Amino acid sequence: MTLIAPEERRWLLRNLALGLVEYLGVAEPPVPVEALLRHPPGVLQEDLGVVDMYSNLWDATFARLPDQRGSIFVRIDLPSRDRRFALARELLRALVTSEHGRAMGLPEILVPELQESAEYFARQLLAPEALVAAYRKRGGGAAQFGERFDLPAPVAASRWEDSAALN
């Protein structure tokens, strides 16, 4: 098994997120992550879904039912921005454990750093580079970034820093 550098893993995650954004045909933020989960690409049809739950233990978690169908179980009372980020983060767990994800070999590369990978993937899915670059080009700044992309404040700050490092 090839050793993968963090930068290489992030490149892979950016492009996986990009594939889903292109599938959605998103031209403007915010990226409709819940629509993706409810109407996934055919190859992921059995792996994505959303189930609202009452829970105080976690914000969201991905699980497979005995019939192997996967769903993200998400706290019903989460604020919208937290809900979007939690769903996007758990989406990577769904991809990694899906039949297609396993056929791609995603577990071997992403499982060792799954939590960090899931959070990075979520930031990239909710704020894809092309949309962030367009926002910056139009003079958008850090202050309104979270609101424009519908991100929780700490996530917006982290994503803005990532983007600034690239520019």
Added chain:
Amino acid sequence: MSMQALNHLVARSIVDPSVVQAFGNGTLDDILADLSFSGDLRASLADVQADTWAEFAVLAYRTVRAAEAPVIRFQLPSPLEGLRPDAGMAGREQVA
């Protein structure tokens, strides 16, 4: 341009199983032929050995990045200019 093509291919692979199937069948070159890889780069990618599509993608990333890295050339001063940029000016000051 090649990196853009690779990005597009990897992005496509998460929603289009035909990419992963082509990798598994050993027919990925048919897909690479439709993308904007140079002949040399396509040949290099055909030589990449990987157990899985994701591993191939990362190794392809290394290959394309290495191919796109700018060639570093030493910039030596011309012997006609002398070794010190201010050598000519120093000489004039001395004469004055």
